[in-house]
Amino acid sequence: MQKTIFIGGIYPSERKDEIKKNSKSGLDNASNNLNWSILEGLDFFYSDISVVSLTPIKTFPFNYKKMIFKESSFSHKPGATDYCLGFVNIFLIKHLYKYFNLKNTLLNKLKINNETLIIAYGIQSPLLKALYHAKIKFPSLKICLIVPDLPEYMSESRNRIYLGLKKIDSFFISKYLKKIDSFVLLTESMADKLKVKSRPWVRIEGIFKPSEQLVNSPKESYKTIFYSGGLEERYGLLNLLEAFHKIKSEDYRLWICGEGSLRSNIEKSSLNDKRIKYLGYIEHKEVLFLQKKATVLINPRTNSGDFTKYSFPSKIMEYLASGTPTIIHRLDGIPDEYYEYCYVAEKQTPLGLKEMIVKVCLTSQSNLDEFGRKASEFINANKNPITQVKKIHELIN
Numbered sequence: 001m002q003k004t005i006f007i008g009g010i011y012p013s014e015r016k017d018e019i020k021k022n023s024k025s026g027l028d029n030a031s032n033n034l035n036w037s038i039l040e041g042l043d044f045f046y047s048d049i050s051v052v053s054l055t056p057i058k059t060f061p062f063n064y065k066k067m068i069f070k071e072s073s074f075s076h077k078p079g080a081t082d083y084c085l086g087f088v089n090i091f092l093i094k095h096l097y098k099y100f101n102l103k104n105t106l107l108n109k110l111k112i113n114n115e116t117l118i119i120a121y122g123i124q125s126p127l128l129k130a131l132y133h134a135k136i137k138f139p140s141l142k143i144c145l146i147v148p149d150l151p152e153y154m155s156e157s158r159n160r161i162y163l164g165l166k167k168i169d170s171f172f173i174s175k176y177l178k179k180i181d182s183f184v185l186l187t188e189s190m191a192d193k194l195k196v197k198s199r200p201w202v203r204i205e206g207i208f209k210p211s212e213q214l215v216n217s218p219k220e221s222y223k224t225i226f227y228s229g230g231l232e233e234r235y236g237l238l239n240l241l242e243a244f245h246k247i248k249s250e251d252y253r254l255w256i257c258g259e260g261s262l263r264s265n266i267e268k269s270s271l272n273d274k275r276i277k278y279l280g281y282i283e284h285k286e287v288l289f290l291q292k293k294a295t296v297l298i299n300p301r302t303n304s305g306d307f308t309k310y311s312f313p314s315k316i317m318e319y320l321a322s323g324t325p326t327i328i329h330r331l332d333g334i335p336d337e338y339y340e341y342c343y344v345a346e347k348q349t350p351l352g353l354k355e356m357i358v359k360v361c362l363t364s365q366s367n368l369d370e371f372g373r374k375a376s377e378f379i380n381a382n383k384n385p386i387t388q389v390k391k392i393h394e395l396i397n
Contacts, residue, residue: 001116002113002116002117003050003109003113003115003116003117004030004046004048004049004050004114004116004117004118004119005037005049005050005051005106005118005119006027006040006042006049006050006051006052006118006119006120006121006356007032007051007052007053007054007102007118007119007120007121007127008031008035008038008039008052008053008054008120008121008122009028009035009044009053009055009056009121009122010029010032010036010039010051010053010054010055010076010315011032011056011187012055012072012074012084013057013074014072015055015074015084015373016075018099019027019055019057019385021023021065022057022064022065022066023057023058023064023065024062024063024065024302025058025061025063025259025281026060026066026258026259026281028056029284030229030314030315031056031058031148031211032097032360033149033160034206034207034314035121036209036275037128037207037208037209037385038119038121038146038207038386038389038392039051039205040077040209040385041202041385041386041388041389041390041392042119042388042389042392043076043077044385044386044389045389045393046117046393047303047391048076049080050080050081050082050083050288051076051080051082051083052082052083052085052087052105052106052122053074053082053083053084054098054102054126054127055069055084055085056090056217057069057377059089059091059094059110060089060090061089064089066089067088067090068086068088069086069088069089070086070089070225071083071085071086071101072073072084072086074228077382079310083315085098085101085102086101087101088318091100093361094270095125095126096126097317098126099125099126099129100129102126102127102130103130103134104130104132106118106130106134107134107149110134110137110138110141110263111352114140114141115140115353116138116141116142117142117143117144117396118131118134118141118142118143118144119141119144119146119392119396120145120146121143121145121146121148121149122146122148122151123145123147123151123173123177123188123301125149125169125173126174127177127221128145128173128176128177129172129176131143131145131176131180132175132176132179133169133181133330134275135179135290136137136179139166139332142181142182142396143179143181143182143185144178144180144181144183144184144395145177145180145182145183146183146184146391146392147183147184147185147186147190147194148186149310149311150190150194150307150310150311151166151169151170151173151188151305152166152170153306153311156376170186172305174195176294177194179260180199180200181199181200182201182395182396183196183199183200183201183202183339184201184202184203184204184391184392184395185201185202185204186204186205186206186310186312186333187203187205187265187309187310187311187312187332187333188202188203189309189310189332189333190310193310200372200395201395202392202393202394203335204362204388204391204397205317205334205335205383205385205387206312206314206316206317206383207317207383207384207385207388207389208317208318208321208379208380208384209384210380210384216292216295216323217289217292218293218379219244219293219295219365220253220293220295220343220348221251221255222251222252222295223249223251223252223295223296224252224253224254224255224293224294224295224296224360225244225252225253225254225255225294225295225296225297225357225361226254226255226290226291226294226296226298226324227240227254227255227256227257227258227297227298227299227300228256228257228258228287228291228315229299229313229315230258230260230262231258231260231261231262231266232260232262233260233261233262234298234301234305234307234374235260235300235301236299236301236302237260237265237266237300238262238265238304239300239349239350239353240254240256240298240300240350240353241265241269242350243300243351243353243354243357244273244275244276244354244357245269245273245349246350246351246354246390247357247358248269248280248367250275252275252357252361253276254275254280255277255290256276256277256278256279257278257279257280257281257282257287257290257296258281259280259281261270261284263278265277270326273389288318288322291319291322291324292322293319293322294322294324295360295361295368296324296325296326296327296343296357296360296361296368297319297322297324297325297326297327298328298353298357299313299315299316299319299326299328299329300328300329300353301313301328301331302328302331302348303329303330303331303332303348304330304348306313308331308332308333309332309333310333311333312333312334312340313328313331313334315332316328316338316342317379317383320338320341320342320375320376320378320379321339321375321376321379321380321383322376323369323372323373323376324358324368325343325368325371325372325375326341326342326375327342327344327345327353327356327357327360328342328343328344328345329345329346329348329353330344330346330348340378341371341375341378341379342375343356343359343360344356353394369389
């Protein structure tokens with residue numbers, strides 16, 4: 001009988017408080033939520049699935065307090081026997097530990113049952129190298145890789161050492177990817193970039209878990225624009241600040257939460273303009289609560305740079321599901337079906353963004369509520385764990 005293993009980057013529920021306590025910056029909630037959503041869908045189609053977690057923690061000592069991340073057992077559902085990989089959490093060394101520990105774990109499992117299906121999440125060298133060697137030793141092994149991001153577009157760093165290491169890493173990743181049997185991609189353009197060629201693949205953009213939504217809460221009395229996510233220039237935050245400054249009315253408020261390199265810019269803007277409120281890093285439940293209270297949610301990312309073709313903004317699904325209307329720009333990585341449920345600022349400039357913000361905020365609340373309701377129904381009906389993972393299940397079959 002075929003055995004199914006999911007290799008992902010989740011925070012086990014039993015250890016999330018520990019990880020949060022030792023993290024000097026915020027947790028990667030977006031990735032964690034997507035992993036758990038995938039796992040929920042996989043449980044529906046594969047009753048015997050076991051999990052190996054490559055838990056995503058920042059590196060000691062600058063961003064994590066512990067040098068050793070201990071291995072542990074956990075259960076992603078009652079009765080499941082899952083494994084959380086341990087490693088020495090030091091730059092570069094952690095990747096060697098992850099590779100050797102994961103390879104040994106897989107080989108031990110495959111000795112018992114080599115007719116195994118592995119569904120793996122993410123492009124990272126330790127994972128792909130372990131899968132590569134497992135496939136060589138057990139050719140009957142089937143591997144499906146879920147690709148949420150391409151590594152060359154995950155950082156804006158221009159550090160020469162970093163870029164040099166990334167170039168070497170990319171060479172080996174290209175080699176390891178040759179052993180992957182099928183792919184789950186977030187955008188269609190990824191297929192060409194990864195040289196998938198004739199191998200089967202499917203696009204799912206992301207997954208939304210309806211259970212995450214909170215009950216409705218009353219709207220703010222002010223016209224409130226809300227952004228949550230990474231505070232990086234490539235995400236359009238400077239455009240958003242400039243657009244908001246062009247709005248002179250005292251009836252408007254801008255709420256921003258998250259972490260990133262533009263934090264100081266946003267804090268300075270909030271000091272100069274009391275209508276702007278920087279909330280820092282806040283818990284995901286509070287983010288969902290504030291989405292309900294806002295007048296409109298905003299993703300100011302523009303369609304500049306190659307990375308827009310290879311990424312789907314995860315916050316879009318969450319925004320639409322909240323029932324609060326969403327403003328976006330047209331992006332290469334967003335399928336056409338989403339634009340029916342968003343307000344699209346066609347002019348990708350601060351002025352264009354400002355004009356759309358004002359237009360939406362001057363719309364009656366009853367019309368905004370109806371627009372948001374349709375968007376929420378679209379996401380909950382079509383992008384939930386069962387409907388999205390069904391595509392993966394059909395791909396593998």
